[in-house]
Amino acid sequence: MIKSLRGMNDILSEDYERFTYFINLATKVAQNYGFHFIETPLLEETALFKRSVGESSDIVGKEMYQFIDKGENDVCLRPEGTAGVVRAFVQKKLDKAGGIHRYFYHGSMFRYERPQKGRLRQFHQFGVESFGVDSVYEDATMIMMVADILKKCGIGYRLQLNSLGDQNCMPQYRDSLVTYIESVEDEICEDCQRRKTTNPIRVLDCKNTHCQSLYEKAPKLINSLCGACEEDFTKLKTILTDNGVEFEIDTNLVRGLDYYSKTAFEFVSDNIGSQSAIAGGGRYDRLVEFLDGRPTPAVGFAMGIERLMELIVMPKVKREGYYIGAMDSDAVDLVVKLTQDKRATEKVVCDYKAKNLKKHLNAADKVNAKYCCVIGENEKKDGTIWVKDLEAKSEEVILLKDF
RNA sequence: GUGGGAUUAGCUCAGUUGGUUAGAGCACUGGUUUGUGGUGCCGGGGGUCGCGGGUUCGAAUCCCGUAUCCCACCCCA
Numbered sequence: 001m002i003k004s005l006r007g008m009n010d011i012l013s014e015d016y017e018r019f020t021y022f023i024n025l026a027t028k029v030a031q032n033y034g035f036h037f038i039e040t041p042l043l044e045e046t047a048l049f050k051r052s053v054g055e056s057s058d059i060v061g062k063e064m065y066q067f068i069d070k071g072e073n074d075v076c077l078r079p080e081g082t083a084g085v086v087r088a089f090v091q092k093k094l095d096k097a098g099g100i101h102r103y104f105y106h107g108s109m110f111r112y113e114r115p116q117k118g119r120l121r122q123f124h125q126f127g128v129e130s131f132g133v134d135s136v137y138e139d140a141t142m143i144m145m146v147a148d149i150l151k152k153c154g155i156g157y158r159l160q161l162n163s164l165g166d167q168n169c170m171p172q173y174r175d176s177l178v179t180y181i182e183s184v185e186d187e188i189c190e191d192c193q194r195r196k197t198t199n200p201i202r203v204l205d206c207k208n209t210h211c212q213s214l215y216e217k218a219p220k221l222i223n224s225l226c227g228a229c230e231e232d233f234t235k236l237k238t239i240l241t242d243n244g245v246e247f248e249i250d251t252n253l254v255r256g257l258d259y260y261s262k263t264a265f266e267f268v269s270d271n272i273g274s275q276s277a278i279a280g281g282g283r284y285d286r287l288v289e290f291l292d293g294r295p296t297p298a299v300g301f302a303m304g305i306e307r308l309m310e311l312i313v314m315p316k317v318k319r320e321g322y323y324i325g326a327m328d329s330d331a332v333d334l335v336v337k338l339t340q341d342k343r344a345t346e347k348v349v350c351d352y353k354a355k356n357l358k359k360h361l362n363a364a365d366k367v368n369a370k371y372c373c374v375i376g377e378n379e380k381k382d383g384t385i386w387v388k389d390l391e392a393k394s395e396e397v398i399l400l401k402d403f
Numbered sequence: 404g405u406g407g408g409a410u411u412a413g414c415u416c417a418g419u420u421g422g423u424u425a426g427a428g429c430a431c432u433g434g435u436u437u438g439u440g441g442u443g444c445c446g447g448g449g450g451u452c453g454c455g456g457g458u459u460c461g462a463a464u465c466c467c468g469u470a471u472c473c474c475a476c477c478c479c480a
Contacts, residue, residue, distance in 0.1 A: 058478050277480055304480025361440035
């Protein structure tokens with residue numbers, strides 16, 4: 001038997017119900033916030049992700065589905081959504097057009113990782129990107145949009161917040177951190193040794209407890225922010241508080257993609273195991289110019305749909321539509337005809353086999369129909385149909401022409 | 404990529420120190436001789452016990468390899 005590849009799942013039946021339920025709900029919310037749908041290719045030039053997500057990140061460094069295509073192009077399946085949207089934004093010259101552009105997307109992402117619960121090789125994200133707004137109100141709005149979606153899904157969460165600084169304060173901070181790391185270099189773990197040169201900020205996120213104890217004395221970015229960043233971060237906290245969004249400051253929150261600056265946030269759930277991040281995002285004011293566009297402020301987020309699906313509280317499904325069946329085989333033709341006619345306006349399922357009433361009621365119940373309609377000996381003779389409302393438990397016999 | 408656990412019917416799982424035709428519940432399906440469901444009764448189909456080797460008179464059971472899932476690390480959505 002041929003099986004799906006490791007970490008790549010089919011979505012069907014109840015999973016699909018949950019999946020579309022979420023997409024529809026999130027789409028509605030994004031549209032209410034004034035965002036428009038964008039779809040970008042699954043396959044992109046590898047350089048796009050190297051330049052945006054960053055070669056030092058694990059995503060690009062070791063998790064990409066990368067290959068040379070028949071035209072000798074170095075390509076890869078997208079590991080995340082932002083880079084493609086920014087590429088499209090620049091390619092359409094919207095950076096030069098100016099103004100505000102707001103997009104949302106959803107689709108498959110690919111990362112060659114060891115699968116785990118909530119971590120797949122092909123997974124789905126719902127994401128949002130906003131271009132052209134440098135106001136911190138937009139950062140707050142992004143966070144509130146995520147909170148809005150999660151609330152509508154009945155999902156509890158913790159919101160972690162940090163500021164990563166900008167080109168004025170981050171480089172200085174990075175230098176002071178490296179200096180500190182060098183002072184304790186002998187004691188830190190192998191991973192941190194590597195991080196020191198590739199991306200020193202990441203040491204803060206190290207899970208090693210000994211490293212963490214060392215970094216407690218390390219300079220904190222939050223204390224090194226420049227005036228503008230400091231002001232924005234303070235304002236962000238005020239806006240969220242004013243709008244009833246609770247948060248906690250996590251000075252070690254470092255997003256795994258290199259393009260973030262200033263606002264960084266992560267929504268986590270304590271109920272889905274160790275892969276606990278259900279949404280994450282932040283500001284990335286430099287990314288558009290990294291991808292050859294005119295400098296454009298931008299902010300966005302992405303949500304992991306598979307992880308959310310574990311948590312979504314689905315509304316109770318209501319009975320809907322009709323079930324039509326025959327009790328004698330010579331009434332089946334009539335049943336099929338009635339079904340076809342009724343389908344012009346209603347959801348209708350029918351049975352092609354004659355069965356007794358009990359079986360039909362059972363079957364109607366199973367497909368969650370609101371009405372069970374049956375044609376038996378009496379109905380056939382009288383030109384009527386027996387209709388039972390499975391919810392109200394009421395029944396009536398009506399003329400076929402009135403059905 | 405590293406370490407640990409699991410894999411038996413469509414699903415959830417039993418299977419006693421290796422010993423005849425591998426079981427249950429649910430699901431599916433048929434009947435229940437007068438036309439009332441989601442909660443009656445009786446029956447039926449469905450498994451080369453993940454896959455490949457090995458040990459043995461004999462393997463679902465023991466050993467080795469391999470695949471997948473789960474857990475932790477790593478990382479992230």
